[in-house]
Amino acid sequence: MKSPGDRVIPVLYGASYSVYTRICLSTFGMKAVPFRFEALDVFAGDGPARARLAGHPFGKIPILHHGDLTLYETLAITRYIDDRFEGPPLQPDDAAGRARMNQFISIVDTQVYPVLVWGLYVPKSEGRKPKPGTLGKGRAVLAALETLAGPEWLCGARPTLADAYLAACMDYIIDSAAGNDMASHAPRLMNWWQRAQALEPKA
Numbered sequence: 398m399k400s401p402g403d404r405v406i407p408v409l410y411g412a413s414y415s416v417y418t419r420i421c422l423s424t425f426g427m428k429a430v431p432f433r434f435e436a437l438d439v440f441a442g443d444g445p446a447r448a449r450l451a452g453h454p455f456g457k458i459p460i461l462h463h464g465d466l467t468l469y470e471t472l473a474i475t476r477y478i479d480d481r482f483e484g485p486p487l488q489p490d491d492a493a494g495r496a497r498m499n500q501f502i503s504i505v506d507t508q509v510y511p512v513l514v515w516g517l518y519v520p521k522s523e524g525r526k527p528k529p530g531t532l533g534k535g536r537a538v539l540a541a542l543e544t545l546a547g548p549e550w551l552c553g554a555r556p557t558l559a560d561a562y563l564a565a566c567m568d569y570i571i572d573s574a575a576g577n578d579m580a581s582h583a584p585r586l587m588n589w590w591q592r593a594q595a596l597e598p599k600a
């Protein structure tokens with residue numbers, strides 16, 4: 398249900414470094430929905446406790462409050478924002494387009510985030526070597542994304558939640574060992590990234 402007259406401002410709890418928080422921030426931006434941001438550093442000593450207090454039973458971010466509703470899990474939050482508020486639709490209309498969007502989102506959750514962000518970027522940023530085999534896995538993930546990406550946006554002629562998901566990871570991907578040769582190995586993704594940077598939150 399959409400109600401343009403809704404006066405209740407949604408509140409997002411999260412951190413600007415967090416991939417999943419950034420996906421929600423981009424979604425608000427793409428819908429042009431006003432919201433309030435409450436900074437919650439989940440890696441601070443009291444972070445997980447604060448996240449639990451804000452409504453996340455696993456002590457993670459992001460968390461959305463909207464009126465009486467408390468939501469966690471980024472897919473639930475972003476679909477809620479898209480379904481609940483006026484603004485450009487962020488999910489394709491057709492079954493095949495929606496399936497493709499869900500496929501991208503699932504790949505980000507199960508491959509990009511664990512392999513490219515935590516498996517490659519984080520060890521590099523801490524001066525550690527990645528686990529053996531991780532670079533090969535990361536390259537395979539990028540090759541799959543390169544094959545799936547549409548020529549304009551990931552799932553067609555307009556941006557969807559899939560674009561918000563992948564865009565939130567791109568700075569980390571590019572700064573990882575698998576990101577070095579993306580211009581030659583993933584030109585379509587790099588071309589997409591030129592456009593998709595505009596979706597990224599300013600904060």
Ligand SMILES: N[C@@H](CCC(=O)N[C@@H](CS)C(=O)NCC(=O)O)C(=O)O
Pocket residue numbers: 415416417418439456457458459469470471472
């Ligand atoms: N499946 C969750 C993942 C959320 C998540 O992993 N958030 C990270 C920050 S990007 C976090 O809170 N990490 C802290 C931890 O795992 O202890 C979602 O979609 O929201």
